[in-house]
Amino acid sequence: MKKRLSATLFSLVTLVGAQQAFAVQTCAQKEAALNEQINQAQQHNNSYQVAGLKKALAEVKDHCTASSVRRDAEQDIQKLQHKLKEKQQDLQESQHDLQQATAKNNAEKIAKYKEKIADKQSDIEKITTELQKKQQGLRQLN
Secondary structure, three states: OHHHHHHHHHHHHHHHHHHHHOOOOOHHHHHHHHHHHHHHHHHOOOHHHHHHHHHHHHHHHHHOOHHHHHHHHHHHHHHHHHHHHHHHHHHHHHHHHHHHHHHOOOHHHHHHHHHHHHHHHHHHHHHHHHHHHHHHHHHHHO
């Protein structure tokens, strides 16, 4: 039972973290999110998670500043821009491979490259969305 609750709580914390990963969080928002997670962990008597979250909260209180949030957001944006550029290059390569497979009339490779292209386009959409949210969050900080 305790393992099930821990797994459920971990899933919830992961979901909340994933939703917040797209946006830029201020120090106050980070503290509020950690306090909420601490409350949830306490309700489920998960002392190890409470200890870890309290340590994380202390780190945020000690080291989080407006300039560090801005710097982290700028670094995240640069990483996402680099990742987007790589994915776009991968997409171009797959499109080229598809053209070659089409020219050779290789049905197996055509299907393979079409699937790769669809996956890469999906990845590009996700990265673009995340990048736009990070950029918007950074603008709101300024």
